[in-house]
Amino acid sequence: MNKKEHYKTFVYPTAFHSRTSKLNQMQESHRWKDYLVADVYEDVALEYFAMRNSTGVFDLCPMTKHKITGPDALEFLNRMLTRDVSKLKPGRVSYCVWCDDEGQVIDDGTVFHMRPGEYLLCSQERQLDWLSISSLGFEVTITEPTHELAALAVQGPTSCAVLRKMGLNDIQNLKPFGIAWFDFQGSELMVSRTGFTGDLGYEVWIEAPRAEALWDALFAAGKEHGIRPIGTHALEMTRIEAGFIQAGVDFLPADEAVRPGRTRSPFELGLSWLVDFKKPNFTGRNALLEEKEKGSRYNFARLDIAGNKPAKDAFIYNSKKQVVGTVTSAMWSPTAKANIALASLHAPWGKPGDELYAEIYYQRELKWSRVMARATVVEGAFFDPERKKVTPALDF
Amino acid sequence: MKYDAIVIGAGHNGLANAAFLAKAGMKVLVLERNPYIGGAAVSRELHKGWIYSNCSYVCSLLRPEIYRNLNLAKHGLQVVPYGGGATFLSDGDILGNYVDHDVQRREIARHNKRDADAYHRFSRDVTRQCRFIRDFLLRTPPDPTSFRPRDISELMFMMKKFLNLGEKTMYETIRFYSMSVAEYLDEYFESDTIKAHFSGSGIIGTALGVYSPGTAYVLLHHYMGDIDGSAGAWGFARGGMGAVSKALAGAFQEHGGEIRTSAGVEQIIVRNGKATGVALENGDEIYADVVVSNLDPKRTFLKLFDEKDLDPRVAEKARNFKIRGSSGKLNIALDGVPEWPALGDNNPLRFGDMHFVDSLERLERAYDDWKNGMWSRDPYVDLLIPTLTDPTMAPPGKHFMSVFVQYVPPKVKGKDWTDEDRDAFGKVVIDQISKHSPNFKDLILHAEVRTPRELEAEVGLTEGNIFQGELTMDQLMFNRPFPGYAQYRGPVKGMYMCGSGTHPGGGVMAAPGANAAREILADMKRTNVVPETELDD
Numbered sequence: 001m002n003k004k005e006h007y008k009t010f011v012y013p014t015a016f017h018s019r020t021s022k023l024n025q026m027q028e029s030h031r032w033k034d035y036l037v038a039d040v041y042e043d044v045a046l047e048y049f050a051m052r053n054s055t056g057v058f059d060l061c062p063m064t065k066h067k068i069t070g071p072d073a074l075e076f077l078n079r080m081l082t083r084d085v086s087k088l089k090p091g092r093v094s095y096c097v098w099c100d101d102e103g104q105v106i107d108d109g110t111v112f113h114m115r116p117g118e119y120l121l122c123s124q125e126r127q128l129d130w131l132s133i134s135s136l137g138f139e140v141t142i143t144e145p146t147h148e149l150a151a152l153a154v155q156g157p158t159s160c161a162v163l164r165k166m167g168l169n170d171i172q173n174l175k176p177f178g179i180a181w182f183d184f185q186g187s188e189l190m191v192s193r194t195g196f197t198g199d200l201g202y203e204v205w206i207e208a209p210r211a212e213a214l215w216d217a218l219f220a221a222g223k224e225h226g227i228r229p230i231g232t233h234a235l236e237m238t239r240i241e242a243g244f245i246q247a248g249v250d251f252l253p254a255d256e257a258v259r260p261g262r263t264r265s266p267f268e269l270g271l272s273w274l275v276d277f278k279k280p281n282f283t284g285r286n287a288l289l290e291e292k293e294k295g296s297r298y299n300f301a302r303l304d305i306a307g308n309k310p311a312k313d314a315f316i317y318n319s320k321k322q323v324v325g326t327v328t329s330a331m332w333s334p335t336a337k338a339n340i341a342l343a344s345l346h347a348p349w350g351k352p353g354d355e356l357y358a359e360i361y362y363q364r365e366l367k368w369s370r371v372m373a374r375a376t377v378v379e380g381a382f383f384d385p386e387r388k389k390v391t392p393a394l395d396f
Numbered sequence: 397m398k399y400d401a402i403v404i405g406a407g408h409n410g411l412a413n414a415a416f417l418a419k420a421g422m423k424v425l426v427l428e429r430n431p432y433i434g435g436a437a438v439s440r441e442l443h444k445g446w447i448y449s450n451c452s453y454v455c456s457l458l459r460p461e462i463y464r465n466l467n468l469a470k471h472g473l474q475v476v477p478y479g480g481g482a483t484f485l486s487d488g489d490i491l492g493n494y495v496d497h498d499v500q501r502r503e504i505a506r507h508n509k510r511d512a513d514a515y516h517r518f519s520r521d522v523t524r525q526c527r528f529i530r531d532f533l534l535r536t537p538p539d540p541t542s543f544r545p546r547d548i549s550e551l552m553f554m555m556k557k558f559l560n561l562g563e564k565t566m567y568e569t570i571r572f573y574s575m576s577v578a579e580y581l582d583e584y585f586e587s588d589t590i591k592a593h594f595s596g597s598g599i600i601g602t603a604l605g606v607y608s609p610g611t612a613y614v615l616l617h618h619y620m621g622d623i624d625g626s627a628g629a630w631g632f633a634r635g636g637m638g639a640v641s642k643a644l645a646g647a648f649q650e651h652g653g654e655i656r657t658s659a660g661v662e663q664i665i666v667r668n669g670k671a672t673g674v675a676l677e678n679g680d681e682i683y684a685d686v687v688v689s690n691l692d693p694k695r696t697f698l699k700l701f702d703e704k705d706l707d708p709r710v711a712e713k714a715r716n717f718k719i720r721g722s723s724g725k726l727n728i729a730l731d732g733v734p735e736w737p738a739l740g741d742n743n744p745l746r747f748g749d750m751h752f753v754d755s756l757e758r759l760e761r762a763y764d765d766w767k768n769g770m771w772s773r774d775p776y777v778d779l780l781i782p783t784l785t786d787p788t789m790a791p792p793g794k795h796f797m798s799v800f801v802q803y804v805p806p807k808v809k810g811k812d813w814t815d816e817d818r819d820a821f822g823k824v825v826i827d828q829i830s831k832h833s834p835n836f837k838d839l840i841l842h843a844e845v846r847t848p849r850e851l852e853a854e855v856g857l858t859e860g861n862i863f864q865g866e867l868t869m870d871q872l873m874f875n876r877p878f879p880g881y882a883q884y885r886g887p888v889k890g891m892y893m894c895g896s897g898t899h900p901g902g903g904v905m906a907a908p909g910a911n912a913a914r915e916i917l918a919d920m921k922r923t924n925v926v927p928e929t930e931l932d933d
Contacts, residue, residue, distance in 0.1 A: 006502050007494060007743055034498050102564070126501075129513035144509065255516065258523045259933070260562025 014061035015150035015211030047234035054226025060151035070140035103287030104254035104263035124247035150211035155201030158225040160393035166221035172392035198242025270300035299350030401686040407435020410690030411644035412909030413894040418651035429660035439638025443842035456621030457903040461927040471646030481749035508587040577611040603720035605763030666705035671891035693877035721806030721848030721859030726799040766803035813849040863902025884912035
């Protein structure tokens with residue numbers, strides 16, 4: 001990939017390609033950054049239910065990973081991220097966002113405090129430019145081991161049992177957002193109890209040359225626990241059910257915005273819990289303090305919509321028939337049996353309990369219809385199973 | 397015989413202007429000095445079987461609104477995008493500019509990992525500037541000193557657009573217009589190679605160096621175009637750039653327009669302070685209510701006018717107008733495809749533009765030569781082989797190579813160019829290309845070498861300046877060509893300007909011609925037929 005001849009390969013295989021390509025019955029893939037990943041292997045519904053019923057395995061390799069080390073690593077991250085990283089103990093992971101100096105979200109991601117002073121920042125978008133700009137004055141080393149570090153999301157109620165069967169002793173005692181290290185055939189395997197599904201699940205990390213062996217061991221162990229590879233379509237369903245936002249879908253990364261006013265602050269994405277004003281300084285602090293005082297322009301809302309027509313790309317109206325926002329993600333939830341959506345609404349709309357309307361266009365046998373469906377703002381995830389948090393983790 | 401309007405010069409702007417006037421029902425005559433039309437948007441067969449884009453050679457800025465309104469497709473125009481480009485480095489490597497976003501990112505990352513992510517920020521900021529400028533291209537600049545309702549409303553439009561940029565970008569915009577391209581790129585990139593590659597667009601056609609203030613805007617001038625919404629993309633006009641002029645002429649003639657070639661204009665006739673027609677070089681006089689000049693401001697006011705007919709301040713402004721020769725061109729007929737070992741097999745970049753100067757210092761040194769009255773010994777070239785894309789310009793398997801060269805002085809050490817000078821300049825360029833293509837020299841069947849001398853003599857552009865005047869802030873918007881005359885109206889009644897010397901400047905845009913037509917139609921109390929800019933959110 002770093003060779004001059006890289007142009008001969010427009011789209012690269014991930015470290016798991018030899019395995020995933022054989023299972024990709026539908027041959028439906030898309031490009032995620034430099035890599036080819038499956039949209040669906042066999043059937044979206046089966047893959048979705050693998051994650052809600054047994055174990056789904058998702059190839060995470062293309063996710064951007066940044067390694068941050070050096071004496072000022074903590075200080076640096078604490079200045080960049082809005083939450084207090086000093087509370088993040090070694091062996092722990094935390095969800096986080098970072099902002100530009102106008103308090104607008106550049107990206108969200110997870111920060112891993114691996115060994116003391118050694119951090120891994122995972123994000124949707126590449127951040128080397130911003131990390132370099134932000135690191136001026138800090139003694140830190142920043143690398144981007146995306147290609148060298150292979151990763152899988154192993155998600156679903158039987159995921160703990162699968163990993164235990166694979167030989168990861170005591171994995172059931174790993175708490176949510178915890179990290180544990182194991183020996184895997186002589187290589188170091190990092191496991192974190194994290195995921196994008198809002199369910200019991202893990203992410204497993206290994207050096208790229210050992211990826212295939214890991215895949216084989218995992219699928220051998222999961223054979224009797226309903227293991228199944230899953231594509232991005234099914235993962236997308238679980239993340240909407242979990243109420244998670246996605247860069248480029250539910251918000252525009254601030255460093256990509258060409259037009260002013262298109263970006264969102266953490267408050268406007270329902271992430272005020274990630275902003276810690278007790279920290280003396282972090283990028284965007286002044287702007288966010290001002291916003292807190294003056295009020296936000298937008299509210300992020302999870303909507304429970306009447307009827308069964310998914311409200312994809314719908315405009316949201318108030319009872320006076322004024323447009324108050326748009327849906328950013330929407331789907332029929334097979335688990336909650338609800339018509340759910342994430343939306344960005346103009347303040348003051350979007351408070352829990354607000355009764356709004358979604359303008360939904362849908363077609364039946366090529367006949368298009370429009371419905372104004374009642375949309376209620378709800379709190380929390382649409383599906384939030386207890387097993388997500390229980391430690392020791394359950395077998396199913 | 398009397399016409400409603402005479403347009404002097406059948407360049408693309410003259411033809412666009414004439415086409416809109418004719419479309420609005422005016423009886424229009426276009427006069428062209430050369431035996432062929434096109435000005436600097438011309439295709440000529442100088443070597444049998446080969447069509448050269450002799451001057452301008454790629455197309456991006458041509459306003460889609462004009463293309464559509466004049467139905468240029470019907471008149472044979474098709475612009476085909478070409479892919480990317482490459483800078484050949486002294487160490488045998490390349491820096492490619494791939495069309496695909498991810499391939500491009502990997503390519504930059506190969507040279508500097510951080511710069512690959514910074515490219516994102518660079519593209520975003522240039523896009524912001526493009527979006528800002530684009531909305532003004534098909535509008536007449538307001539006169540900021542006037543209190544006429546139209547000027548005030550145009551100023552308001554401008555102000556509103558400016559405010560819409562947001563606070564940060566407003567600051568950036570003001571800085572942007574006064575920066576050098578090298579300093580601008582310094583704010584994004586670490587790698588000198590990467591900066592050298594992107595800075596090329598900042599010096600093409602201008603007598604300024606990469607460190608000269610104002611060159612950041614020149615970069616924008618090359619980025620603000622698009623092909624079918626693909627911002628910054630460049631393409632080939634099928635059949636060479638003459639296809640643009642040919643299509644505009646077709647639209648003009650469809651509306652009843654008349655073109656006379658080999659009909660050089662000697663003088664614009666002024667009676668009682670009003671332009672009434674033109675006197676041709678052959679002594680004929682032709683009369684019209686409106687006389688439009690497609691020529692550059694210097695040529696228009698210092699050669700076509702009897703200076704006595706002009707306010708002395710106008711002649712002085714014309715004399716002071718910056719239109720400096722800085723470019724040359726080689727058009728080469730090739731017996732086959734040149735090899736580029738550094739590109740590697742089947743590299744898609746072979747269809748794109750190629751450059752051989754890989755550092756900002758080399759670029760600045762190239763400019764130093766120009767300042768010393770010499771052509772650059774290590775020039776910046778923009779090399780393309782249109783026939784790899786366009787099957788119409790050379791026999792199958794044979795190729796046409798277009799080599800734009802920066803910098804080439806208007807005079808050599810203060811003296812007029814000689815044929816020997818021209819050949820020596822051509823050799824420097826050919827030698828530079830040969831360093832990167834072992835079989836190139838053996839493939840040359842014919843080469844046309846054009847210095848500012850040839851460009852001025854054949855095309856009429858003063859000093860061969862491709863933009864009809866430098867694209868610096870003092871000569872842009874309401875200062876183009878000079879303050880007080882930026883709304884296409886000349887210094888005498890009935891006389892107008894429609895060339896690239898007027899807003900929004902050079903490049904095959906056809907916007908100056910269209911904007912001038914809109915003003916003329918307003919003065920003639922005719923219904924406007926010139927399209928407005930399609931505004932985007």
